Amino acid sequence: MSIPVLLFASYADAFGARRLDVPIDVPCQVADLVRVIRSMPGGDRLPAAPLVAVNRTWVREDVAVQVGDEIALIPPVAGG
Amino acid sequence: MSIPVLLFASYADAFGARRLDVPIDVPCQVADLVRVIRSMPGGDRLPAAPLVAVNRTWVREDVAVQVGDEIALIPPVAGG
Amino acid sequence: MMVPERDVLHVAIVSAPIDVGALLSRAQAPGVGAVSMFLGTVRDLNDGRPVSGMEYEAYGPMAESELRAIAEETCGRIAGLRLVVEHRVGTLEIGEASVAIVAAHAHRAQAMDGARDVIEALKRRVPIWKREHYLSGDREWLDPTKVQA
């Protein structure tokens, strides 16, 4: 089983992709998902606890991820 | 002897003029000048210590006024 | 009882150049006595390196909803505030505006506080990134957690 994760900016560069299919069983916690992503090729360029948004809302790492959620890994923001 | 004093806004309305010839001997202090102006018709509508500018600079009431100075009586400012 | 008027007039992530005059017009109203506008513009130097341009990327739907949430919260704190906000994405040249915030109010303190609160929150919360293009040909994503942008 795998779930899609959106990537942006420096994180998209790290993985060479704007979308990652992460092999993990859901439901799971955000922290579990991040752990798997960091073990994938390019994942060493991520910080230990990257920002994550689920369904376009900031979430903490103990939040549960469900099938169908829109999950995004968010690099340090730099708008303005 | 008299010296000209510029009036603006509500002070011009008070005296019905934009320029006043004030009968006083110069040099004198700003405070003396103000005292004479307040005794003139309309002068009762001025505050006891109105703001005064001499040669386009704010001055205190103990400053001396000379012949040829540009003297202005300044109502409370309300720009912006 | 009337629902309190929420004066978030316009919030958008855009790819076309920002039309400042149009945004100012949107914020206008007969009760407005003060308008404070903040513009972020691309400058030619950052951390001592000559910059040729700036590329902005956004997580579009979330950026727009976060920006709208910031605007709603700011109008909730400052009654009577009228807000217009646009952030641009894509590649911008030196001098072009990346973000425009127009805050209008009957009184000046509220207008100025409104514009400032929105830009500060935007910098913290809205998922937008910028990559500087240097004259040397290098490109680099800025990380405000590492350097002062």
Next chain:
Amino acid sequence: MMVPERDVLHVAIVSAPIDVGALLSRAQAPGVGAVSMFLGTVRDLNDGRPVSGMEYEAYGPMAESELRAIAEETCGRIAGLRLVVEHRVGTLEIGEASVAIVAAHAHRAQAMDGARDVIEALKRRVPIWKREHYLSGDREWLDPTKVQA
């Protein structure tokens, strides 16, 4: 030794409508990363009374020199600040701008502080007066020492 650059770009008391776009252009420069603009506009209500317009009078030469002094002092305190300031006189309609302050800087805090410092000092020090024209036909000079404007 170089004389420190004084970036007071434009200060004027004007009778024609303020051209905001032109003022923004004047403040622009390749090193500018943030622009803060303040506009004072005529509103339709003051102290609960319906207003039809506003008449501004200035002690022209002193207003311009005080405004220039304020701009110089502000640029002296905030290195690298670029300032453009216009104050209008004459009779203005609801919604028209009476004053425009454009403050540009490499960084946003300085730009916002610059615009704020200038408008606050202008309100205290520049010999300009305004007379509100009410819908009732009355006209009254505003005295900020008596009522909150």
